[in-house]
Amino acid sequence: MFDFNILFPSVLNGLTTGAIYALVALGLTLIYGVLHIINFAHGASLMVALYAVYMLARAGIDPYLALPLVVTGMFVFGYLLQRLIINKSSHGRDENILLVTLGLSIVLENLALLFFTSDTRTIDTPYTLATVAIGPALISHPKLVAFAGSLLSCALLYLVVARSRLGRAIRAVSKEKQGARLMGIDVDHIYAVSFGIGLAAVGAAACFLLPAYYVNPQVGTGFVLVAFTIVVLGGMGSFVGALLGGLLIGVVESLGGLYLGESLGQIGIFVIFIGVLLFRPQGLFGAKA
Amino acid sequence: MNDLRGIALFALAGLALPIFIDSGVWLNFIMMTLYAALLGQAWNILGGLAGQFSFGHALFFGFGAYAQAICQMQAGWNPWAALLVSIGLAAAVGAAVGAMTFRYGLKGSYFALVTLAFAEVCRILAVSFKFTGGGVGLMLPLKQSVANLQFPSKLGFIYVLLALVVIALLTTWWLKRSRLGAYMQAVRDNEEAARAVGVRPTQVKVWAIALSGAFMGAAGAIYVQIFQYIDPGIAFGPHVSVEALVTAIVGGMGSLWGPLLGALILHTLSDLTRNLFGALPGVNLVIYGAVLVLIVMFAPRGIAGIGASVRKVWRQGAKHD
Amino acid sequence: MTEVLLRAQNVSRAFGGLQAVDQVSMAIEPGTLSALIGPNGAGKTTLFALLSGFILPDAGQVHFLGQDITRWTPADRAEAGLARTFQIVQPFAGQTVRENIAVGAHLRRRARSQALAHAELVAQQVGLSDQLDKPAADLTVAGRKRLELARALATDPKLLLLDEVLAGLNPQEVAEVIPVVSSIAQSGVTVLMIEHVMQAVMNLAEHVWVLSQGRLIAQGTPGEVTSNTAVIEAYLGASAAKRLQAKVSGHG
Numbered sequence: 001m002f003d004f005n006i007l008f009p010s011v012l013n014g015l016t017t018g019a020i021y022a023l024v025a026l027g028l029t030l031i032y033g034v035l036h037i038i039n040f041a042h043g044a045s046l047m048v049a050l051y052a053v054y055m056l057a058r059a060g061i062d063p064y065l066a067l068p069l070v071v072t073g074m075f076v077f078g079y080l081l082q083r084l085i086i087n088k089s090s091h092g093r094d095e096n097i098l099l100v101t102l103g104l105s106i107v108l109e110n111l112a113l114l115f116f117t118s119d120t121r122t123i124d125t126p127y128t129l130a131t132v133a134i135g136p137a138l139i140s141h142p143k144l145v146a147f148a149g150s151l152l153s154c155a156l157l158y159l160v161v162a163r164s165r166l167g168r169a170i171r172a173v174s175k176e177k178q179g180a181r182l183m184g185i186d187v188d189h190i191y192a193v194s195f196g197i198g199l200a201a202v203g204a205a206a207c208f209l210l211p212a213y214y215v216n217p218q219v220g221t222g223f224v225l226v227a228f229t230i231v232v233l234g235g236m237g238s239f240v241g242a243l244l245g246g247l248l249i250g251v252v253e254s255l256g257g258l259y260l261g262e263s264l265g266q267i268g269i270f271v272i273f274i275g276v277l278l279f280r281p282q283g284l285f286g287a288k289a
Numbered sequence: 290m291n292d293l294r295g296i297a298l299f300a301l302a303g304l305a306l307p308i309f310i311d312s313g314v315w316l317n318f319i320m321m322t323l324y325a326a327l328l329g330q331a332w333n334i335l336g337g338l339a340g341q342f343s344f345g346h347a348l349f350f351g352f353g354a355y356a357q358a359i360c361q362m363q364a365g366w367n368p369w370a371a372l373l374v375s376i377g378l379a380a381a382v383g384a385a386v387g388a389m390t391f392r393y394g395l396k397g398s399y400f401a402l403v404t405l406a407f408a409e410v411c412r413i414l415a416v417s418f419k420f421t422g423g424g425v426g427l428m429l430p431l432k433q434s435v436a437n438l439q440f441p442s443k444l445g446f447i448y449v450l451l452a453l454v455v456i457a458l459l460t461t462w463w464l465k466r467s468r469l470g471a472y473m474q475a476v477r478d479n480e481e482a483a484r485a486v487g488v489r490p491t492q493v494k495v496w497a498i499a500l501s502g503a504f505m506g507a508a509g510a511i512y513v514q515i516f517q518y519i520d521p522g523i524a525f526g527p528h529v530s531v532e533a534l535v536t537a538i539v540g541g542m543g544s545l546w547g548p549l550l551g552a553l554i555l556h557t558l559s560d561l562t563r564n565l566f567g568a569l570p571g572v573n574l575v576i577y578g579a580v581l582v583l584i585v586m587f588a589p590r591g592i593a594g595i596g597a598s599v600r601k602v603w604r605q606g607a608k609h610d
Numbered sequence: 611m612t613e614v615l616l617r618a619q620n621v622s623r624a625f626g627g628l629q630a631v632d633q634v635s636m637a638i639e640p641g642t643l644s645a646l647i648g649p650n651g652a653g654k655t656t657l658f659a660l661l662s663g664f665i666l667p668d669a670g671q672v673h674f675l676g677q678d679i680t681r682w683t684p685a686d687r688a689e690a691g692l693a694r695t696f697q698i699v700q701p702f703a704g705q706t707v708r709e710n711i712a713v714g715a716h717l718r719r720r721a722r723s724q725a726l727a728h729a730e731l732v733a734q735q736v737g738l739s740d741q742l743d744k745p746a747a748d749l750t751v752a753g754r755k756r757l758e759l760a761r762a763l764a765t766d767p768k769l770l771l772l773d774e775v776l777a778g779l780n781p782q783e784v785a786e787v788i789p790v791v792s793s794i795a796q797s798g799v800t801v802l803m804i805e806h807v808m809q810a811v812m813n814l815a816e817h818v819w820v821l822s823q824g825r826l827i828a829q830g831t832p833g834e835v836t837s838n839t840a841v842i843e844a845y846l847g848a849s850a851a852k853r854l855q856a857k858v859s860g861h862g
Binding site for chain 2 (some may be wrong): 093098114118264
């Protein structure tokens, strides 16, 4: 049962998936950390990005080359979404944002259903089937690239927020909105930019994900709860938490699938989610509320 | 008193109207609208009155539906008796989930997400076990009779749903003028202040979720009777959760008639779109989602809220004349 | 000798490294109207939160009517007769004034009609009779303060903790609320009020407690307390106190 030759590949696969999860969760935790809103449309956004990568691939553009396009596109999408819709919805209650993002996720998911039907689609690239041997494990190229690419993107995201001028403004706004406003920072703009960055991260994740995965209108739903689990496990607003949490959840999912089967294996994640919320809501690295 | 009269009128209209309707399409419309209204009313008790938003309300629906099917198919029970079991079980699940989550202080968005997680867990469990029929689900054998809660024409189901909707109306009416309901609304509006005047928020919320769950369970059971089929996706999936939530919010959270208004409007909209665009998959939910976004953005108190504002402006205008 | 209504014994509470309340002991006699004063940040609201159960102390006990309520929930304390208002008013925004007060009234009255009737009575006591059907969200600051007061009063408390009920009111509004507080005390409710408005403290309070940096530094009648050097120091600083003292003795 604990045969290394079976365990090791499962863990490695889990890590590669986990890295992508981490990138998606990073976007979510950034959005929460800055805007203090829970973006229920995060999963649906990933689905949108995946379809964008899919369409570009069909048009002949390799997913990895499409990276700048998709990232920029998702950034603009996120910026507009926040500025035009989400910003105008809170009316003082946090739950309203949750409802609006839920509504958006429903609209996006079903528009996708309308335009693309519920067919599951994959893309074929010259490297889809190529694999690399690491010990007893055979890891496909796309997964390896996904692992490296996601981690690099996480690092890039961290640098932007921690070192750049924009990052400084973002951090100011997330800590003290009024104060930041008094310093002349356009808070609404920063909010929208942060949301945009959150979705841009999702865009990058999609480029890494599609070659090794698939897309259909429901993928978003699957990712939403996983992303939330990671963010909650790692601690809302914590970068390190999202990164480590993502990797951990990826491995949990992989091992869960190995020992409990495909569908039952998913339960592990939700049980973790419920458990963390009940017993340690601040997560591993979050601040106590 | 006005409201009680309104409920009585509604009940009478509900009894009389369908008799004069021949068209199967219209009867179906009435039946599905009543069904949606029931979902909305259930959600409204927990979300509108007690202010706890659940995104996984299908949890209780699913328990009710599966209980209804399993009691009949595996225990040979009479469906009317099974209905009572479904309602009771769903209420108990509600109380259990509530006791757990509210005791640990979960509220707001975290509570919404946890309910979704619970629903998903149950969906996965339902797929994995034999006695729930696995991924294929359960099919109720056809045997039409009143005693068997299966009716050849929609009329029978309409009356059953009507009875449940009226009970839900009366329950909501009673809550709005009882201590429990006052406490629920206090917890909704300001939990800390409520504590300071002797309200015990956890207790109150658990009552709310149990009542809410009971009605969802009833809806789930009736669904099984109507469609003679249940599977994990329908029972615990997002469609039911979304329909309950959107119906209540669009109609007007916390109001007596809101869920009915919401159900009527959303179903009319979806029928219209079906006539305009054909039965395209997903169009229905796109409308639901879009309406939800628009209502939250521009009319957070829902249609009933708009009605109240219109009446207020009307009265103020009359004063100035 | 009347039994003490509320007794706090060596109650302490720290937040992080900050000692917000430091071994405070006080006893409230029934039927009294006392005030808790002190400079900003002295820990007054924290003390109220400890007494009313919204925060639990790190050390010390709280007794109410002889019972140890140190770890009781706010709701249990309200049921025992200990009610409080909040410094930042917290109305039930979605409801009318009448409905707001009725929530408090429901503590001792199960029936809706009884609760609503009592709400009307209480509204009369605090001067909100003409606004009973107004949505609470539409009230002015003064109105909300009265609502806050009414809601707590509707629970038929034995002890009412008022947290800066006069804050944010203009002088005329203050002059209107003072008699309301006075009449509440006269009707038999024991009152402990946190207050910065000295006029109210001097006019209303029989007994004053002074808190500074979490510690009880003085207590006594209003006259005694305001001429106490330590108190003056706490408010104005040591040098200002010396100057004032010199001035006073110069005129003596």
